[in-house]
Amino acid sequence: MSRWEPNARGRLAEAALELCGERGYEQTTVAEIAKRAGLTERTFFRHYADKREVLFGGSGALQELFVNAVTGAPESAAPIDSIAAGLQAVSAMFVGRREYSRQRQALIVANAELRERELIKLASLSAALADALRRRGVAEPAASLTAEAGVAVFKVGFERWIAPAEEREMSQVMRESLDELKAVAAGG
Amino acid sequence: MSRWEPNARGRLAEAALELCGERGYEQTTVAEIAKRAGLTERTFFRHYADKREVLFGGSGALQELFVNAVTGAPESAAPIDSIAAGLQAVSAMFVGRREYSRQRQALIVANAELRERELIKLASLSAALADALRRRGVAEPAASLTAEAGVAVFKVGFERWIAPAEEREMSQVMRESLDELKAVAAGG
Numbered sequence: 001m002s003r004w005e006p007n008a009r010g011r012l013a014e015a016a017l018e019l020c021g022e023r024g025y026e027q028t029t030v031a032e033i034a035k036r037a038g039l040t041e042r043t044f045f046r047h048y049a050d051k052r053e054v055l056f057g058g059s060g061a062l063q064e065l066f067v068n069a070v071t072g073a074p075e076s077a078a079p080i081d082s083i084a085a086g087l088q089a090v091s092a093m094f095v096g097r098r099e100y101s102r103q104r105q106a107l108i109v110a111n112a113e114l115r116e117r118e119l120i121k122l123a124s125l126s127a128a129l130a131d132a133l134r135r136r137g138v139a140e141p142a143a144s145l146t147a148e149a150g151v152a153v154f155k156v157g158f159e160r161w162i163a164p165a166e167e168r169e170m171s172q173v174m175r176e177s178l179d180e181l182k183a184v185a186a187g188g
Numbered sequence: 189m190s191r192w193e194p195n196a197r198g199r200l201a202e203a204a205l206e207l208c209g210e211r212g213y214e215q216t217t218v219a220e221i222a223k224r225a226g227l228t229e230r231t232f233f234r235h236y237a238d239k240r241e242v243l244f245g246g247s248g249a250l251q252e253l254f255v256n257a258v259t260g261a262p263e264s265a266a267p268i269d270s271i272a273a274g275l276q277a278v279s280a281m282f283v284g285r286r287e288y289s290r291q292r293q294a295l296i297v298a299n300a301e302l303r304e305r306e307l308i309k310l311a312s313l314s315a316a317l318a319d320a321l322r323r324r325g326v327a328e329p330a331a332s333l334t335a336e337a338g339v340a341v342f343k344v345g346f347e348r349w350i351a352p353a354e355e356r357e358m359s360q361v362m363r364e365s366l367d368e369l370k371a372v373a374a375g376g
Contacts, residue, residue, distance in 0.1 A: 156336060184267055
């Protein structure tokens with residue numbers, strides 16, 4: 001990354017969201033995204049493999065944050081509690097980004113390709129969490145089931161957090177969603 | 189469907205699995221699948237939209253069976269217990285199909301396109317289950333969380349059931365996986 005392109009990744013992501021919101025995802029080209037961001041196509045491809053990827057620029061960081069929180073939870077923490085710590089960690093990433101998240105989600109829901117990519121990212125998150133849990137000594141199938149449960153809470157909690165008129169912080173929504181999962185699993 | 193093509197769907201699915209197993213998914217064409225099944229390409233496309241779809245021919249039936257079991261569970265059943273009934277219902281579909289399921293899974297795991305399609309089918313199953321639960325009067329987010337939990341158990345249980353040397357019936361593996369999910373949710 002050259003010093004003439006400060007925060008190129010973020011600028012490209014913002015430009016992509018703007019343009020796709022205006023024209024639709026399919027009608028937007030990489031060249032237009034780069035231009036809107038004041039950058040070149042070549043710079044675009046230094047940061048993102050393709051047009052889909054620019055809308056998922058944060059998912060690597062999200063996964064890392066989630067996994068690190070699970071890994072760093074106290075040794076005595078039950079698997080589900082280490083997942084709870086992960087949900088709190090990722091919630092911090094979304095502070096102040098509800099409107100951005102709403103716009104992004106609207107694009108994803110409207111496009112089959114983007115929905116596919118989203119599902120792949122969530123499956124990758126689940127695999128990474130299961131791996132982190134196994135490294136904490138959690139056996140199978142508990143590790144995979146806890147990881148899947150964590151991703152389910154994240155997914156459902158995220159949808160609630162971006163719902164119209166929702167104003168609670170993501171951290172609170174995630175806490176409540178996890179409690180709700182526990183309640184339904186217990187036969188509530 | 190003409191009377192000269194008995195069980196064309198099943199024959200095409202078997203032929204596809206065989207050929208893809210021999211040559212790889214990408215190297216197999218629709219024409220070859222149809223030929224191996226003793227049918228024409230035209231017949232193939234009467235039954236399946238594309239080459240990917242022939243490997244997912246059972247997923248509509250699976251979803252229907254799962255949803256019907258949830259819908260038909262006793263009114264007094266807790267949401268998670270109606271999901272348990274669904275897991276038992278779909279297990280019946282797989283009796284005698286472990287080796288087929290192993291071959292199919294090996295193909296899916298090896299191909300990104302097929303993994304995507306699989307994730308889409310599971311997301312569709314989850315949405316259909318959430319819908320069935322809401323029709324039973326289950327509120328959100330409990331409905332979505334229970335549905336996601338059910339799909340998580342199905343996914344993890346399925347992987348265990350097809351593991352090498354696994355010999356227990358799917359119904360038993362699903363029961364144990366659901367119990368395990370309840371245990372991890374309870375902080376076990």
